Amino acid sequence: LTLLCLGNGESPGKMAFSRFPILLALAFSSFSFVLSHLNREMWFQDFFPPNMCPINAKDNTFYGIMFDAGSTGTRIHIYTFVQKSPENLPELEGEIFESVKPGLSAYADQPEKGAETVKRLLDMAIDAVPPHLWKKTPVVLKATAGLRLLSEEKAQSLLLEVREVFEESPFLVPEDSVSIMDGSYEALGAALSMMLFAGQLSGQNQHTVGTLDLGGASTQITFLPQFEETLKETPGDFLTSFEMFNSTYKLYTHSYLGFGLKAARLAILGALNVEAVDGQMFRSSCLPKQLEAEWHFGGMKYRYGGNKEGETGFKPCYLEVLKVVEGKLHQPDEIRGRSFYAFSYYYDRAVDTNLIDYEQGGVLEVRDFERKAEEVCDNMEKYNSASPFLCMDLVYITALLKEGFGFRDNTLLQLTKKVNNVETSWTLGATFHLLQSLGITY
Numbered sequence: 001l002t003l004l005c006l007g008n009g010e011s012p013g014k015m016a017f018s019r020f021p022i023l024l025a026l027a028f029s030s031f032s033f034v035l036s037h038l039n040r041e042m043w044f045q046d047f048f049p050p051n052m053c054p055i056n057a058k059d060n061t062f063y064g065i066m067f068d069a070g071s072t073g074t075r076i077h078i079y080t081f082v083q084k085s086p087e088n089l090p091e092l093e094g095e096i097f098e099s100v101k102p103g104l105s106a107y108a109d110q111p112e113k114g115a116e117t118v119k120r121l122l123d124m125a126i127d128a129v130p131p132h133l134w135k136k137t138p139v140v141l142k143a144t145a146g147l148r149l150l151s152e153e154k155a156q157s158l159l160l161e162v163r164e165v166f167e168e169s170p171f172l173v174p175e176d177s178v179s180i181m182d183g184s185y186e187a188l189g190a191a192l193s194m195m196l197f198a199g200q201l202s203g204q205n206q207h208t209v210g211t212l213d214l215g216g217a218s219t220q221i222t223f224l225p226q227f228e229e230t231l232k233e234t235p236g237d238f239l240t241s242f243e244m245f246n247s248t249y250k251l252y253t254h255s256y257l258g259f260g261l262k263a264a265r266l267a268i269l270g271a272l273n274v275e276a277v278d279g280q281m282f283r284s285s286c287l288p289k290q291l292e293a294e295w296h297f298g299g300m301k302y303r304y305g306g307n308k309e310g311e312t313g314f315k316p317c318y319l320e321v322l323k324v325v326e327g328k329l330h331q332p333d334e335i336r337g338r339s340f341y342a343f344s345y346y347y348d349r350a351v352d353t354n355l356i357d358y359e360q361g362g363v364l365e366v367r368d369f370e371r372k373a374e375e376v377c378d379n380m381e382k383y384n385s386a387s388p389f390l391c392m393d394l395v396y397i398t399a400l401l402k403e404g405f406g407f408r409d410n411t412l413l414q415l416t417k418k419v420n421n422v423e424t425s426w427t428l429g430a431t432f433h434l435l436q437s438l439g440i441t442y
């Protein structure tokens with residue numbers, strides 16, 4: 001731990017990682033105050049005491065290693081927790097993060113090579129975790145949409161190779177340590193992460209944060225309902241109970257398969273679930289008029305292009321996208337008056353269009369995405385250095401938020417990639433949950 005607290009200079013090559021001590025203010029419970037005083041600055045600034053190292057951290061520190069095998073990349077998160085006293089919750093002290101591209105699914109026909117990418121990342125954990133704690137440090141990999149799209153056989157052989165890498169490592173390998181994650185667990189992990197950041201679970205305050213994640217193949221929404229009405233109106237399979245710290249939490253959480261950004265592009269083009277796409281041209285008013293190109297996705301080749309003769313631009317594009325989204329998602333009334341954290345492609349597209357800064361993130365209203373979509377779609381020639389899908393992606397994000405989930409124009413979205421150098425990802429919540437369920441504390 002000395003390494004994490006004091007030794008930031010020991011290896012220049014590793015300085016890029018989030019190796020800085022942070023103390024998550026798990027005991028803070030003023031989140032509702034922050035929500036009601038929301039401005040366009042950082043939401044979390046009140047939650048962090050100045051950087052400091054816990055006293056005697058050496059004796060009460062433990063680690064958890066979580067791999068996020070996403071459709072576009074594989075990432076390792078090595079978390080350090082400190083348990084200051086048995087009656088207090090463990091505090092997150094820091095994270096080491098690294099990622100590689102492409103994701104595991106790109107190695108569908110070379111599973112050993114895929115597992116090798118995981119091994120290289122795991123070697124970082126050997127350096128980061130003190131040897132006497134290796135046996136007490138669990139290592140887990142959870143795969144998301146990318147592996148869900150592969151055949152069962154290919155996915156399983158990849159998972160098997162990864163499991164072998166884990167077994168050969170000195171770490172604790174729990175049962176089911178390598179798996180394809182259920183979509184709602186992904187959403188639950190994200191919500192739990194944000195609650196941990198906000199000190200939610202330890203306070204009396206039941207206000208909560210909601211999270212929105214837009215992946216390649218699926219999209220997730222999660223929040224802790226405040227009103228009985230919401231629980232009554234919500235289909236049972238959208239509600240998940242989980243036990244934590246002697247309390248039961250009932251979360252609204254759902255993962256919509258096929259509503260990720262890349263799957264949505266296919267749906268908008270009318271190419272989803274179409275057999276024999278070879279040679280067929282899929283056109284859309286959301287694409288540059290003269291465009292004709294090919295796109296490889298999920299092992300298929302699609303030809304796509306702009307509406308050469310017909311209309312292009314925001315209005316016709318919105319109507320096209322509406323068909324994919326309208327009436328397809330459950331719209332809980334309660335979310336209209338709430339603010340949400342938004343990750344992944346919400347973040348990436350906001351960065352691509354200068355709505356937020358890549359490092360800083362920011363707070364946006366839903367209508368900011370709409371305005372940007374209009375600007376891009378009605379001036380596609382100006383954006384020809386960007387992805388040809390930029391207009392379609394922005395319109396999809398706008399329509400998903402407004403017509404899909406039913407958010408208001410002025411609903412606030414907090415786009416956050418990192419909080420004090422820790423990635424805002426489902427992985428923190430999932431690791432915390434894992435450590436609790438294995439009874440790993442000090």
Ligand SMILES: Nc1ccn([C@@H]2O[C@H](COP(=O)(O)OP(=O)(O)O)[C@@H](O)[C@H]2O)c(=O)n1
Pocket residue numbers: 068069070071072073075103144145146214215216217218260343344345348423425
């Ligand atoms: N730690 C992470 C994980 C994903 N992402 C972003 O999340 C988006 C979705 O990618 P993904 O590979 O996780 O896809 P899914 O498997 O979730 O569909 C990409 O734009 C990534 O850049 C990120 O920014 N940071």
Ligand SMILES: [Ca+2]
Pocket residue numbers: 070071144215344
């Ligand atoms: Ca993801």
